Amino acid sequence: MIEEFEKTIQDRHQAAMQWKEANQKKVFGYLCCLTPETILHAADVLPVRIFGSPEKLQVADEHLVPYGCRYAASCLDLAARGVYDYLDGVVIPNSCDLISKLEYWWKELVPRKGPTLAGVELCPYVLYIAYPEKRTGRKVLDYYKHELREFKQALERGLRREITDEDLSRAIAVYNEHYQLMGQLKELRKRSPLPISGSEAWQIEYASQLMPKEQHNRLLKGQLDQLSQGTKAASGVRIFLSASATDVVNARLYQIIEKAGGQVVSEDISCHTSYYGNTIQTNGDPLTAIAQHSLEIDCPRSTETCSPATYPYPTSRWDRTRSRLEGYNAQGAIFYIINYCECRAIEYPYLRDKIREELDIPVLLLQGDYSLEGLEQVRGRIEAFVEMIGG
Amino acid sequence: MDHIIAGIDIGSATSKVVILREGGIVASSLIRTGADSADTAHRAMAMALKEIGLGLADLHYIVATGYGRIIVPFAHEIITEIACHAKGTHFVFPHVRTILDMGGQDCKAIRIDERGLHTSFAMNDKCAAGTGRFLEAMARALDLSIQELGPLSLQASESVAVSSMCAVFAKSEVTAMARRGIPQSTILAGLHEAIAERVHGLLKRVGIEPEFAISGGIAKNVGVVRKLEERLGLKAHIAPEPQIMGALGAALFAAERG
Known part of the structure; x- marks a missing residue:
């Protein structure tokens, strides 16, 4: 895999600090794919995703209940310990219950005083985005456009610069190229033999959330050229992976699956950009296009308005899951749900039954606690599952 | 020279070896798993080989399974315990389609097909309930041996x-009950009922077929078996030595691949 991807992943904090120093620009951290990165990019900010680490909690467990998502707790813990001190701002959308409340804890554990006017922060360090719970419906787009406009205005105040429509259009062009290139990578992973291993594809995906998109696009183009020539192949039972919080900790799953004789060919994982199916529209108002694109994210955190035809379940999650399985000739589906990840736990029985009944593909459910030790405990089950499919 | 092969199952509580010669079991062993899995593997294998007066070099192929399978120094191949329990149980009871393996550290519900291959499985998560370790702790609390419980x-x-x-x-609860003068038999009946209820939930995750078998050490506890049979309304098939089903399955794999 390309050295720059690996280097960025290995020391992501150093890479971001070096970029900041070299470019004399701001770096913002964000949680969750619901964050409109394009608006940050348009403001000349480098958006980097906040992830956790395998280290034990040192500070956050004094503040959080033990029965909460350990991934969110790990992100907060790193911030409280100063690991994310180089960030000039933090964007927190209301993705799940715990992450939405990180807004308060972040402010408490990483206090930064800024100017206020009539009790209102003029340049908030922590920016909150209220993404709609149901992402479809008559008034949703209007609401979310308004929310993003306020987010943009808060950024403009904080950065003391205007974000023009031209800035937004320029950012949209860069991100659209990114979505198209990632789409090409997904297409390559449909091939048999597989031209790239699951763990290598994860590295590309992961690095895209840590480095400037222009740099990532350039590196990925070169990589795609090599991969399309099909000089190397990864073999194994073809696996679809659906997983919570697949950052450097839970990404160990890829290695465990590969060691067991499997290969992840497609995924529906948190900490991933695969929810972006389409490009952002380039005709019309750019902020409306960004809002529209954002509302198309099929993250399990959201739901949608049910019509009498789709009652009682919304269909988009299943439709997208089906497309992640069928086109890739997946032979098995692994769901790895970390404890207290209610977003994935709630939809799991429905998706499991649909996969089994409509596609006749075996499904394995694994539960974890966002630790490397916890992943080792599921190794045997993954081996048995791959063995079962491989015959 | 006869075709002699072996399966070894290094479980969390006990380690088992089965040696097959021309398709029939000629020797087996069962010992407690020690702190050093490699040493345990050597001791369990040596004990079984001694029965038939052979040495390690006489074995053509060895398959290891179980929790400690990766640290068996002399294994030619490793296979998961789920596949091996399915294979071993199918050999003894070819008509069985649902298996409950209740071992020292975990419980597994396994669905198998007519070839003895596992088609679905579920395991308990990070919890000792329904395992040998759980019953050992309860036996200690009541000052009984594990064999007396059933x-x-x-x-x-x-x-x-x-x-x-x-x-x-x-x-703690069991100790408090004993202090209140509740007879040990009544407490044990309650414990076995609770275990049966829990593993019933595990079995439901894979689907329960009428032809159903129990393997593992807890299959020797008549109390748990009876409670489970009452709850399921089914008669469980239990091999004469249910603890060696995994090692038997491993040996059968060795026979196919060696």
Whole structure:
């Protein structure tokens, strides 16, 4: 895999600090794919995703209940310990219950005083985005456009610069190229033999959330050229992976699956950009296009308005899951749900039954606690599952 | 020279070896798993080989399974215990389609097809309830041997509800019941009922077929087996030595691949 991807992943904090120093620009951290990165990019900010680490909690467990998502707790813990001190701002959308409340804890554990006017922060360090719970419906787009406009205005105040429509259009062009290139990578992973291993594809995906998109696009183009020539192949039972919080900790799953004789060919994982199916529209108002694109994210955190035809379940999650399985000739589906990840736990029985009944593909459910030790405990089950499919 | 092959199952509590010669079991062993899995593997294998006066070099192929399978120094191949329990049980009871393996550290519900291959499985998660370790802790709390639990529980005319299935809390609860003068048989009947309820949930995750078998050390506890049979309304198939089903499956794989 390309050295720059690996280097960025290995020391992501150093890479971001070096970029900041070299470019004399701001770096913002964000949680969750619901964050409109394009608006940050348009403001000349480098958006980097906040992830956790395998280290034990040192500070956050004094503040959080033990029965909460350990991934969110790990992100907060790193911030409280100063690991994310180089960030000039933090964007927190209301993705799940715990992450939405990180807004308060972040402010408490990483206090930064800024100017206020009539009790209102003029340049908030922590920016909150209220993404709609149901992402479809008559008034949703209007609401979310308004929310993003306020987010943009808060950024403009904080950065003391205007974000023009031209800035937004320029950012949209860069991100659209990114979505198209990632789409090409997904297409390559449909091939048999597989031209790239699951763990290598994860590295590309992961690095895209840590480095400037222009740099990532350039590196990925070169990589795609090599991969399309099909000089190397990864073999194994073809696996679809659906997983919570697949950052450097839970990404160990890829290695465990590969060691067991499997290969992840497609995924529906948190900490991933695969929810972006389409490009952002380039005709019309750019902020409306960004809002529209954002509302198309099929993250399990959201739901949608049910019509009498789709009652009682919304269909988009299943439709997208089906497309992640069928086109890739997946032979098995692994769901790895970390404890207290209610977003994935709630939809799991429905998706499991649909996969089994409509596609006749075996499904394995694994539960974890966002630790490397916890992943080792599921190794045997993954081996048995791959063995079962491989015959 | 005869084709002699072996399967070894290094479990968390016990280690088992089965040696096959021309398709028939000629030797087996069962010992406690020590702190050093490699040493345990050597001792278990040596014990089985001694029965037939052979040495390690006489074995053509060895398959290792179980929790400690990756540290068996002399294994030619490793296969998961789920596949091996399926294979071993299918060999003894070819018509069985649902298996409950209740081992020292975990419980597994396994669905198998007519070839003895596993088609679905579910395991308990990070919890000792329903495992050998759990019953060992309860036996200690009641000052009984593990072998006494099953027969004693059958003497009970009633059972008492055990509210906690956490090994630590259940031990406190059982001790408190004993202090209150509740007969040991009644307490054990309650414990076995609670285990049966828990593993029933595990079995439901894979689907319960009428032809159903129990393997693993807890299959020797008549109290648990009876409670489970009552709950399921089914008669369980249990091999004469249910603890060696995994090692038998491993040996059968060795016979195919060696």
